[in-house]
Amino acid sequence: xxxxxxxxxxxxxxxxxxxxxxxxxxxxxxxxxxxxxxxxxxxxxxxxxxxxxxxxxxxxxxxxxx
Amino acid sequence: xxxxxxxxxxxxxxxxxxxxxxxxxxxxxxxxxxxxxxxxxxxxxxxxxxxxxxxxxxxxxxxxxxxxxxxxxxxxxxxxxxxxxxxxxxxxxxxxxxxxxxxxxxxxxxxxxxxxxxxxxxxxxxxxxxxxxxxxxxxxxxxxxxxxxxxxxxxxxxxxxxxxxxxxxxxxxxxxxxxxxxxxxxxxxxxxxxxxxxxxxxxxxxxxxxxxxxxxxxxxxxxxxxxxxxxxxxxxxxxxxxxxxxx
Numbered sequence: 001x002x003x004x005x006x007x008x009x010x011x012x013x014x015x016x017x018x019x020x021x022x023x024x025x026x027x028x029x030x031x032x033x034x035x036x037x038x039x040x041x042x043x044x045x046x047x048x049x050x051x052x053x054x055x056x057x058x059x060x061x062x063x064x065x066x
Numbered sequence: 067x068x069x070x071x072x073x074x075x076x077x078x079x080x081x082x083x084x085x086x087x088x089x090x091x092x093x094x095x096x097x098x099x100x101x102x103x104x105x106x107x108x109x110x111x112x113x114x115x116x117x118x119x120x121x122x123x124x125x126x127x128x129x130x131x132x133x134x135x136x137x138x139x140x141x142x143x144x145x146x147x148x149x150x151x152x153x154x155x156x157x158x159x160x161x162x163x164x165x166x167x168x169x170x171x172x173x174x175x176x177x178x179x180x181x182x183x184x185x186x187x188x189x190x191x192x193x194x195x196x197x198x199x200x201x202x203x204x205x206x207x208x209x210x211x212x213x214x215x216x217x218x219x220x221x222x223x224x225x226x227x228x229x230x231x232x233x234x235x236x237x238x239x240x241x242x243x244x245x246x247x248x249x250x251x252x253x254x255x256x257x258x259x260x261x262x263x264x265x266x267x268x269x270x271x272x273x274x275x276x277x278x279x280x281x282x283x284x285x286x287x288x289x290x291x292x293x294x295x296x297x298x299x300x301x302x303x304x305x306x307x308x309x310x311x312x313x
Contacts, residue, residue: 002111009108013118018183022176023107026125029168030099030278033285034092041292048299048308 075152077294078303084287092284099277105270113267122180124270127254128278130173133201134236136166136282140208141233144226156222157297159229160212161289165282167205174198185249193242194250197235204232218297 003009012019074080106124113120140162147155177195178188189195211225243252254263263271298304 002109012121013112015117015119015183018119018179019107019121022122022125022179023103025175025179026129026172027103029172030281033165033168034288037285037288037292041288041295044292044295045308048295048304049312051299052305052308052312 075154077154077157077298077301080154081291081294084291088284088287088291091280091287095277095280095282095284097277099274099281102270102272102274102277105273110267110270111264116184119180119183120267122176123254123267124274126173126176126180127271128274129169129176130198131275132278132282133166133170133173133198134239135279136162136169137201137204137229137232137236140166141229144222144229147222148226148230153218153222153297154294156218156226157293158286158290159226160222161293162286163205163208163212163225165285165289167202167209170198170202170205174202181249190249192248192250193246194239194248197239197242200235201232201239204228204235207232 010016010020074083103124107121110121110124112118140159143155143159143162146152147159174195177198181190182188207228208225211228212221215221215224242248243250295304
């Protein structure tokens with residue numbers, strides 16, 4: 001451990017603002033990408049399911065009309 | 067080797083195989099990256115000149131490296147797509163672009179936040195910083211081209227050509243600290259020389275470096291699979307796959 005106490009660790013030798021701002025934005029962006037991409041993938045799957053269901057419905061209606 | 071790439075050019079095979087590969091890349095990448103960051107933040111020593119701000123190094127240098135590596139990856143896959151007309155390669159390139167843009171933004175952002183306490187300024191218009199900013203614009207241009215056209219073929223061709231032209235910028239970024247006078251320090255690590263860094267600082271850096279590469283691979287695969295579904299939604303195999311899920 002490079003620090004005496006947890007308080008020291010948070011203080012970062014007086015550079016707390018710069019170090020924690022970097023890591024805050026950095027880690028949020030890095031892990032945010034994962035969250036965003038997985039949400040996007042789920043949405044894409046849902047869209048396709050909706051697309052297939054809609055097609056089925058239209059086909060059934062057309063069959064009923066004739 | 068070539069047979070493997072050939073098979074991966076089929077969207078269906080790519081989709082199935084990448085789905086099985088993602089958990090491995092993702093969890094190993096996340097774990098290794100977090101170990102590296104914790105080591106860098108809490109256990110590595112402070113720098114004799116820069117004090118605790120040197121901990122930004124473990125975030126700044128890997129993201130800056132990845133911003134360039136991802137661009138090369140994107141340019142190479144674009145070239146493969148152009149030359150051999152492999153649409154799968156274009157999909158991979160299109161998926162890598164926003165990830166590279168985030169890496170570039172992070173390199174610039176962490177650099178600015180590091181520059182303020184050490185150089186006394188958030189930003190200077192010197193060669194290294196300006197060329198890295200141009201890299202961000204290249205990524206944004208690529209993404210804009212991808213979204214500007216109705217059909218994928220035109221979009222892929224336009225953005226691939228942009229990616230290839232933009233490759234000139236990569237050596238400029240790399241050598242900018244040697245070619246021009248700059249506030250930015252020279253390379254810390256080089257293939258040909260002994261690293262100018264203590265082992266206690268080199269280790270956490272290398273760990274983050276390995277982790278971020280694995281994590282990048284996982285992110286690219288996740289996005290590419292989404293892209294495959296989007297572009298191939300009318301194809302038979304996608305319909306069959308979802309029809310099985312619906313029943």
